[in-house]
Amino acid sequence: MNQGIFITAEGPDGAGKTTIIQMLAERLIAEGYEVMQTREPGGIEIAEQIRAVILDQSNTTMDARTEALLYAAARRQHLVEKVLPALEMGKIVLCDRFVDSSIAYQGYAREIGVDEVWSINQFAIENTMPAVTLYFDIEPEKGLERINLNKGREVNRLDLEDLAFHKKVREGYMLLKERNPDRIKDIDASKSIEEVYSQAENLILQAIKDK
Numbered sequence: 001m002n003q004g005i006f007i008t009a010e011g012p013d014g015a016g017k018t019t020i021i022q023m024l025a026e027r028l029i030a031e032g033y034e035v036m037q038t039r040e041p042g043g044i045e046i047a048e049q050i051r052a053v054i055l056d057q058s059n060t061t062m063d064a065r066t067e068a069l070l071y072a073a074a075r076r077q078h079l080v081e082k083v084l085p086a087l088e089m090g091k092i093v094l095c096d097r098f099v100d101s102s103i104a105y106q107g108y109a110r111e112i113g114v115d116e117v118w119s120i121n122q123f124a125i126e127n128t129m130p131a132v133t134l135y136f137d138i139e140p141e142k143g144l145e146r147i148n149l150n151k152g153r154e155v156n157r158l159d160l161e162d163l164a165f166h167k168k169v170r171e172g173y174m175l176l177k178e179r180n181p182d183r184i185k186d187i188d189a190s191k192s193i194e195e196v197y198s199q200a201e202n203l204i205l206q207a208i209k210d211k
Contacts, residue, residue: 004034004087005211006128007204008098011136012170013158014143015189020136020200021094027201028092033208036086039096041074044081050074055156062157068106068117075099076124084128092208099125100133100176100184105158108172109165129183132207134200135173136189140166 009017018039025037041051053059054070075098086093099121107117140163177184187199 002090004089004091004093005132005207006083006087006093006095006130007207008095008100008130008133009136010097010100010104010133010173010184011189012138012140012143012166012173014146015136015138016146016193016196017134017136017189018096019193020197021096023197024200024204025094028204034089034091035094036082036091037094037096038078038082040078040098040101041071043078043095046081047074047078050077055158057157057160059157064106064110064112067110068102068112068120071102071106072120072124075102075121079125079128095130098130098133100173103176104169104172108175109168114172114175131183131211132203133180133184134187134203135177135184136187136196137170137173138189140170142190
């Protein structure tokens, strides 16, 4: 059986990646592909429990390193319990966030250190990395505006950070793009949902073709 393909979606809060990933999964399934859609932190029971702790708005005293370690722990369990088995079955795995989020949010924006957070996650993922990462780029002001307008969206602890924090997150992603130009594909998430979907669809179909 052919090995599957691991594709992740990244971006600042409010970029709309979760909506687009859902649309892409539905399209691929309709075309006969075996697809597993999932998210981080979460995707399985243990990781969802860790997610609840990390994103709980009342946990304002959480230390930045504690936060990074919890993300890595949730990632490890999700990877071995859900992602790797799906890849071994030959499925296309579409994951909403992965290790790049930890590097951008905790490593860069929280100023723990990009290399330090990468080291923590190397222990968790054992060199498992996406074949392609779709990076949904948007100005932080626009992303936060979208969050405020979307009353049905989960509002978590990270959404409540100030604008300066979200600007640093985007800077972290810019750094990651510079370091990983072959893997991280840029999408202009400020455009209409139809235009953003079209950009993402073209990139995913090309990744499947190149597999």
